[in-house]
Amino acid sequence: MAEATEVTEAAEANASAAAGDAPGGPPGGRATLAPAPVSGRWSRREAELEIYEAGVAAGMGNAHDLPLDSHMHTVRSPDAAPDALLDAYCALAVERGIAELAITDHVDFDPFAPAYAFSSFEDRERDVRQAAERWAEHGLAVRFGIELTYERRYEDEIRGWLRRHPHDFTIGSVHSGPGSVYEPANVAAFLAGKTLAQATAPYFDEVVAAARSGLFDTLGHIDVVKRYLAPHVLPEQFAAQPELYEPALAALVDSGTALEVNASGLRQLPRETYPAAPIVARYLELGGRAVTIGSDTHRLGWFAYALDVAYRLAASAGVEALAFRRGGDRVWVPMPPGPTEGA
Numbered sequence: 001m002a003e004a005t006e007v008t009e010a011a012e013a014n015a016s017a018a019a020g021d022a023p024g025g026p027p028g029g030r031a032t033l034a035p036a037p038v039s040g041r042w043s044r045r046e047a048e049l050e051i052y053e054a055g056v057a058a059g060m061g062n063a064h065d066l067p068l069d070s071h072m073h074t075v076r077s078p079d080a081a082p083d084a085l086l087d088a089y090c091a092l093a094v095e096r097g098i099a100e101l102a103i104t105d106h107v108d109f110d111p112f113a114p115a116y117a118f119s120s121f122e123d124r125e126r127d128v129r130q131a132a133e134r135w136a137e138h139g140l141a142v143r144f145g146i147e148l149t150y151e152r153r154y155e156d157e158i159r160g161w162l163r164r165h166p167h168d169f170t171i172g173s174v175h176s177g178p179g180s181v182y183e184p185a186n187v188a189a190f191l192a193g194k195t196l197a198q199a200t201a202p203y204f205d206e207v208v209a210a211a212r213s214g215l216f217d218t219l220g221h222i223d224v225v226k227r228y229l230a231p232h233v234l235p236e237q238f239a240a241q242p243e244l245y246e247p248a249l250a251a252l253v254d255s256g257t258a259l260e261v262n263a264s265g266l267r268q269l270p271r272e273t274y275p276a277a278p279i280v281a282r283y284l285e286l287g288g289r290a291v292t293i294g295s296d297t298h299r300l301g302w303f304a305y306a307l308d309v310a311y312r313l314a315a316s317a318g319v320e321a322l323a324f325r326r327g328g329d330r331v332w333v334p335m336p337p338g339p340t341e342g343a
């Protein structure tokens with residue numbers, strides 16, 4: 001636990017320092033950020049492995065009897081583990097009563113990004129359609145999806161490509177790409193002296209554009225920037241400035257794009273979903289109806305990880321049915337009955 005403890009201490013020290021910069025202002029409001037003094041031997045990977053293992057010990061690996069996981073990566077994604085095999089996922093889904101899966105491997109448009117031309121559309125579609133045939137008799141539905149990295153500079157290209165390459169279900173996501181200010185090597189220098197609004201603007205501006213583009217069924221992990229800025233910035237600092245989310249939520253509502261509740265944050269440094277519960281509630285308050293839920297698994301051990309937590313969170317926020325698409329028009333998948341507390 002040594003590394004994980006260091007993260008917490010460093011981040012807490014930073015949070016107090018940041019709060020101290022804004023006497024009398026809104027909590028965390030205009031405070032400028034300073035990189036947390038992360039120890040040289042601190043490893044994000046090790047810290048997140050510990051968070052994951054603690055979650056498994058707490059039962060987060062046991063989600064079962066749920067209608068849908070709409071965000072999953074296989075070995076057709078460059079950042080997936082060798083055991084992220086479609087049939088292995090399907091076998092687990094049948095065993096655990098997860099009725100429907102959307103396979104949403106990465107596709108990038110930046111030629112320097114890892115998922116640029118990593119897997120062809122044809123290979124991805126053949127894998128998924130054949131698995132769907134094999135597993136239908138076991139009562140499992142498998143859909144052909146995509147997680148496409150949205151960047152404004154490629155919007156026209158993406159629009160044309162998506163038209164020529166239809167999927168059952170599309171996720172648009174903003175990621176930290178090559179040379180991004182959010183890359184681990186750049187992030188500390190980038191955020192020094194900035195307010196949280198300034199530090200998140202490059203990310204949220206792209207999210208707003210992704211929502212306005214109307215290209216996607218849902219937007220993936222709309223505040224994964226919480227992870228990019230960790231451990232320098234705490235989730236509590238994001239929670240203290242919900243106004244940072246307003247333009248993105250408004251753009252989702254206006255364009256009819258769904259909001260994803262992504263469970264992967266529960267096994268990562270933020271230790272909460274992307275986004276957290278109050279943001280989901282605010283989206284509904286603004287008139288948003290379409291919510292999707294995904295585990296964002298990239299390895300077999302992450303199958304459906306904390307998916308039940310994400311479901312409870314959505315149910316508590318007032319979501320009665322999940323938005324989805326199986327090719328064609330949007331469909332609604334009823335939320336399972338069950339307790340809504342405990343999210």
Ligand SMILES: [Zn+2]
Nearest residue numbers: 147173220221
């Ligand atoms: Zn993603």
Ligand SMILES: [Zn+2]
Nearest residue numbers: 071073147296
């Ligand atoms: Zn993903």
